[in-house]
Amino acid sequence: MKSVEEYIQSHVDEFRERLFEVLRFRSISADTSCGGEIAKTAQWLVDILKPLGLNTELIKTEGNPLIYAETPRIAGAPTLLIYGHYDVQPPDPLELWTTSPFEPTVRDNNIYARGSSDDKGQLLTHVFAIESLLKVGKPLPLQVKFLFEGEEEVGSASLSKYLHDSSSKKKLAADCIMVSDTCMFGVGQPTITYGLRGVMALELTVRGPSRDLHSGVFGGSVTNPAIALAKMITQVLDENGRIKVPGFYDDVLTISENEQSQLATLPFNEDEFYSKIGLQSGCGESGFSTLERRWCRPSFDVNGLTSGYQGEGSKTVIPSLASAKFSFRLVPNQSAEKIAAATKNFFDSIKPDGVTIELDYQHGAEAMAIDPAKSRFMKPATEALERTFGRPPVYTREGGSIPIVAEMANVLNAETLLIGWGQDDDNIHSPNEKFSLSAFQNGILASAHFIAATKALGSN
Amino acid sequence: MKSVEEYIQSHVDEFRERLFEVLRFRSISADTSCGGEIAKTAQWLVDILKPLGLNTELIKTEGNPLIYAETPRIAGAPTLLIYGHYDVQPPDPLELWTTSPFEPTVRDNNIYARGSSDDKGQLLTHVFAIESLLKVGKPLPLQVKFLFEGEEEVGSASLSKYLHDSSSKKKLAADCIMVSDTCMFGVGQPTITYGLRGVMALELTVRGPSRDLHSGVFGGSVTNPAIALAKMITQVLDENGRIKVPGFYDDVLTISENEQSQLATLPFNEDEFYSKIGLQSGCGESGFSTLERRWCRPSFDVNGLTSGYQGEGSKTVIPSLASAKFSFRLVPNQSAEKIAAATKNFFDSIKPDGVTIELDYQHGAEAMAIDPAKSRFMKPATEALERTFGRPPVYTREGGSIPIVAEMANVLNAETLLIGWGQDDDNIHSPNEKFSLSAFQNGILASAHFIAATKALGSN
Numbered sequence: 073m074k075s076v077e078e079y080i081q082s083h084v085d086e087f088r089e090r091l092f093e094v095l096r097f098r099s100i101s102a103d104t105s106c107g108g109e110i111a112k113t114a115q116w117l118v119d120i121l122k123p124l125g126l127n128t129e130l131i132k133t134e135g136n137p138l139i140y141a142e143t144p145r146i147a148g149a150p151t152l153l154i155y156g157h158y159d160v161q162p163p164d165p166l167e168l169w170t171t172s173p174f175e176p177t178v179r180d181n182n183i184y185a186r187g188s189s190d191d192k193g194q195l196l197t198h199v200f201a202i203e204s205l206l207k208v209g210k211p212l213p214l215q216v217k218f219l220f221e222g223e224e225e226v227g228s229a230s231l232s233k234y235l236h237d238s239s240s241k242k243k244l245a246a247d248c249i250m251v252s253d254t255c256m257f258g259v260g261q262p263t264i265t266y267g268l269r270g271v272m273a274l275e276l277t278v279r280g281p282s283r284d285l286h287s288g289v290f291g292g293s294v295t296n297p298a299i300a301l302a303k304m305i306t307q308v309l310d311e312n313g314r315i316k317v318p319g320f321y322d323d324v325l326t327i328s329e330n331e332q333s334q335l336a337t338l339p340f341n342e343d344e345f346y347s348k349i350g351l352q353s354g355c356g357e358s359g360f361s362t363l364e365r366r367w368c369r370p371s372f373d374v375n376g377l378t379s380g381y382q383g384e385g386s387k388t389v390i391p392s393l394a395s396a397k398f399s400f401r402l403v404p405n406q407s408a409e410k411i412a413a414a415t416k417n418f419f420d421s422i423k424p425d426g427v428t429i430e431l432d433y434q435h436g437a438e439a440m441a442i443d444p445a446k447s448r449f450m451k452p453a454t455e456a457l458e459r460t461f462g463r464p465p466v467y468t469r470e471g472g473s474i475p476i477v478a479e480m481a482n483v484l485n486a487e488t489l490l491i492g493w494g495q496d497d498d499n500i501h502s503p504n505e506k507f508s509l510s511a512f513q514n515g516i517l518a519s520a521h522f523i524a525a526t527k528a529l530g531s532n
Numbered sequence: 533m534k535s536v537e538e539y540i541q542s543h544v545d546e547f548r549e550r551l552f553e554v555l556r557f558r559s560i561s562a563d564t565s566c567g568g569e570i571a572k573t574a575q576w577l578v579d580i581l582k583p584l585g586l587n588t589e590l591i592k593t594e595g596n597p598l599i600y601a602e603t604p605r606i607a608g609a610p611t612l613l614i615y616g617h618y619d620v621q622p623p624d625p626l627e628l629w630t631t632s633p634f635e636p637t638v639r640d641n642n643i644y645a646r647g648s649s650d651d652k653g654q655l656l657t658h659v660f661a662i663e664s665l666l667k668v669g670k671p672l673p674l675q676v677k678f679l680f681e682g683e684e685e686v687g688s689a690s691l692s693k694y695l696h697d698s699s700s701k702k703k704l705a706a707d708c709i710m711v712s713d714t715c716m717f718g719v720g721q722p723t724i725t726y727g728l729r730g731v732m733a734l735e736l737t738v739r740g741p742s743r744d745l746h747s748g749v750f751g752g753s754v755t756n757p758a759i760a761l762a763k764m765i766t767q768v769l770d771e772n773g774r775i776k777v778p779g780f781y782d783d784v785l786t787i788s789e790n791e792q793s794q795l796a797t798l799p800f801n802e803d804e805f806y807s808k809i810g811l812q813s814g815c816g817e818s819g820f821s822t823l824e825r826r827w828c829r830p831s832f833d834v835n836g837l838t839s840g841y842q843g844e845g846s847k848t849v850i851p852s853l854a855s856a857k858f859s860f861r862l863v864p865n866q867s868a869e870k871i872a873a874a875t876k877n878f879f880d881s882i883k884p885d886g887v888t889i890e891l892d893y894q895h896g897a898e899a900m901a902i903d904p905a906k907s908r909f910m911k912p913a914t915e916a917l918e919r920t921f922g923r924p925p926v927y928t929r930e931g932g933s934i935p936i937v938a939e940m941a942n943v944l945n946a947e948t949l950l951i952g953w954g955q956d957d958d959n960i961h962s963p964n965e966k967f968s969l970s971a972f973q974n975g976i977l978a979s980a981h982f983i984a985a986t987k988a989l990g991s992n
Contacts, residue, residue, distance in 0.1 A: 269748060269751075271848060273846035273848060275846070280811070281809040281810055281811055282809055282811075283809065283810075285809060286932060287731075287831070287835060287859055287861065288729060288731065288861060288930070288931045288932025288933055289826065289930070289931050289932050290809070290826065290931070291729075291826070291831035291832075291833050291859075291861045291931060292773075292816045292817060292825040292826055292829055292830070292831030292861065292931070293814045293815070293816045293822050293825045293826045293831075294806075294809070294811060294814055294816075295815045296833050296834055298765075298833075298834035298836070298856070299765060299766070299768075299832075299833070299834050301762070301837070302761070302762035302763075302765040302766050302837075303766045305758075305759060305762040306759070306763045306766040308759075313752075346754075349741040349742055349743065349745060349750070349754070350742025350743075351741055351742075351754060351886065353886070354753045354754055354886070355753070355754060355755045355884075355885055355886040356752045356753045357752060362753050365752040365753045366749065366750065366751070366752055369752055370752070371747070371751035371752030371753075372751075372759075373747045373751050373758075373759070373848070374756055374758035374759050374762070374839070374840070374851070374854075375747060375758075375840050375841050375846065375847060375848055375849050375850070375851070376758070376839055376840035376841040376842045376847070376849075376851065377758050377762075377837040377839035377840065377842075377851075377854060378837060378838060378839075378842040379834070379837035379838075380834070380835050380836035380837065380857070381835050381836040381857060382836045382837075382838040382857075385894060386733035386735070386835065386857055386859065386894040386895065387835060387836070387857075388731060388833070388835055388859045389835050389836075390833050390835070391834070391835070391836065391837075394834075396758070397840070397841060397842075397846055397847075399747055399751075399846065399848045401747065401748060401751045401752065424815075425815055426811065426813070426814070434845060434846040435846065470748070470749070471748045471749050471752070472746060472748025472749050473748055
């Protein structure tokens with residue numbers, strides 16, 4: 073691998089220049105005026121994959137195009153699907169950026185630009201790794217497939233649709249899906265994420281009188297919808313922080329003792345974690361550690377409340393309606409559909425007199441987790457990361473959800489490794505997004521090592 | 533009184549024309565651009581009072597002027613202070629008015645205009661009553677004082693300040709304050725209102741993390757401020773609809789058996805009351821009738837809720853703060869100050885872990901009620917109303933608050949009669965405000981009868 077390492081070392085400036093090219097495209101999927109920039113970004117990806125000899129396709133969809141590329145199938149060897157997304161978040165508020173979001177700039181060994189960490193910079197590490205392996209004449213020990221989409225920031229609708237087509241299922245078939253769209257568990261600490269929580273977002277609307285009422289004339293004689301809503305929300309959690317929706321925990325897998333002790337060894341500084349968000353300590357479900365609460369246990373949060381008068385001062389009305397946007401984070405084996413139905417029944421059963429309720433389902437995605445002990449790809453990934461970073465990786469879950477990743481894992485029945493090069497303070501989705509230059513270089517190197525290390529799986 | 537009745541009868545068209553004049557002024561106290569119109573309205577009032585021979589003053593304040601006028605003191609006879617307000621609510625939304633809010637129009641025997649019922653039309657009934665009595669040469673059996681303000685719709689700050697000045701206290705000294713700024717208990721049903729609830733408006737803000745958090749990354753490990761707020765709100769009322777703030781009921785007077793049976797005889801159609809606001813039935817404190825709940829018992833209402841994301845769709849954040857605007861309606865003998873302090877202590881004692889709270893006092897006004905049995909002026913008022921409307925009045929309270937009325941009653945230590953000519957469907961504070969022509973004429977007549985009937989009090 074010495075030749076590959078040298079190749080990467082001597083080409084890293086060129087790789088960075090090419091990353092800068094693609095960062096200049098305003099491929100903002102939420103902004104419908106960016107269609108032309110999206111198309112340029114997609115074409116740019118085709119133009120760097122094709123010259124590598126990969127069978128490359130720009131797949132048109134009802135939305136933004138998918139980019140697919142593959143190396144030849146190798147008999148007896150597994151297939152690796154590398155997923156990434158080339159669309160980015162809107163850059164607003166623009167005035168908070170030190171330098172322009174679409175003019176990449178290096179400061180303090182970081183590349184500042186929208187999409188640098190999420191996800192163009194991370195996505196390209198794998199492309200440049202394959203390029204480096206091929207350029208130095210290293211044969212790939214397994215088939216590599218690239219799948220890049222342009223709608224991750226707006227819900228991945230086109231990829232989700234494409235995924236369920238039987239011919240694409242065959243095309244995308246893989247033993248392992250690798251994704252670099254997450255963070256490392258600390259600077260320089262390689263990390264393999266083997267689980268994500270699911271999510272379900274709902275809105276509960278409570279309706280009372282047909283119009284806002286004068287609280288003097290009516291106060292005390294009707295059910296106040298805002299109070300009724302508060303009562304219903306309060307009943308979701310018990311005093312131990314457990315969700316009281318009947319059946320909610322039926323399908324939740326217990327955390328194995330093995331995983332418990334593994335999580336306990338992670339270098340997690342709880343005080344620092346809470347002080348960063350202005351809190352002295354945490355709260356949550358009794359009997360679980362903070363990492364378990366965030367990664368392995370479901371949670372309930374109210375995301376927004378709205379009712380009545382919200383302007384300056386006071387207006388003494390009884391609001392005719394009140395609503396709460398709320399969400400559950402789900403864990404492996406929970407069905408979003410089942411939980412949605414149970415939640416509806418629960419709210420129907422606790423609805424106070426004098427109001428009617430409405431529960432709107434907004435979106436849901438299931439959780440995903442693999443058992444690291446049973447993974448074939450964990451070993452080569454671990455070796456590659458240790459070799460690159462000089463220390464062994466940690467194994468983590470994430471509390472957030474990447475719906476399309478869980479969906480791909482389920483549809484393609486593949487194991488999934490999330491190996492991110494990002495850092496907590498990369499400001500993804502915020503002004504001054506950045507990506508560390510060393511993370512970029514190490515990402516290319518680690519990806520190349522990983523591909524090379526899968527050779528051991530060849531005779532499987 | 534026959535001559536007075538005839539005078540009113542023959543001048544009612546002229547009275548209406550004069551009401552139309554003052555309704556054309558856009559005396560909107562909430563709109564700072566209306567200063568000129570306010571001044572014109574105040575001067576117009578001076579110009580109709582002065583020619584009656586009343587000692588009339590336009591009293592400048594830091595805000596809108598007060599109008600004061602008095603007839604001579606009559607030795608041995610009591611003094612009656614007649615209060616009203618010449619400012620009006622903004623007319624918005626303009627597009628919902630059938631005819632222009634400041635161009636009074638008669639349709640179906642109603643005068644349509646902003647301020648027709650609230651309060652220019654009601655205020656003028658007393659001016660025209662005195663005018664009629666004086667014009668036919670009827671000597672007034674008691675001293676009459678008029679006090680009109682121009683800030684009732686925005687909190688009566690200038691009158692409140694003026695009231696507490698020792699020289700004005702002397703000037704305004706009265707045995708009875710009469711106010712026509714309320715409604716009759718049904719069409720053609722004369723009504724004397726002998727009590728008003730007080731009000732206290734507060735805002736509770738719950739703060740958690742220093743910024744909105746990603747509900748995936750943090751969900752389950754921090755206290756959600758919106759849930760904490762819901763919990764606190766839920767604890768204010770017990771299962772019987774009683775307010776759980778310690779000491780809240782300490783000073784509340786029980787409703788006398790006498791009053792209970794009196795209220796029970798009122799022609800109150802509960803089904804109609806609730807169906808008008810889109811409800812099938814009411815809810816409230818156990819053990820009390822709907823009228824008792826609305827008029828004689830305190831109440832708690834949330835007036836507004838705000839937290840987190842309130843736009844379309846969903847955003848899975850843990851909001852960094854949540855707040856509720858809420859209010860209590862208070863009843864006689866409760867001190868707003870005491871209740872505010874008790875509420876603060878209560879919320880401090882139930883605050884969930886992981887959040888901080890802030891309670892802002894917005895405004896408060898105490899309740900007021902007189903004992904009809906002990907009132908000197910109730911008898912002449914009852915006689916006057918019965919004579920005018922051909923049926924005896926009913927005696928009611930109101931659930932709403934007119935802070936300045938309670939304040940005047942307390943500061944001047946006078947009994948207070950609220951005798952309104954309005955109707956429930958007058959659309960005060962709404963588009964298409966109206967005032968019934970017959971209520972206007974009957975108001976003038978009843979006021980004249982009342983003044984005449986106070987003769988019986990002269991030798992007191």
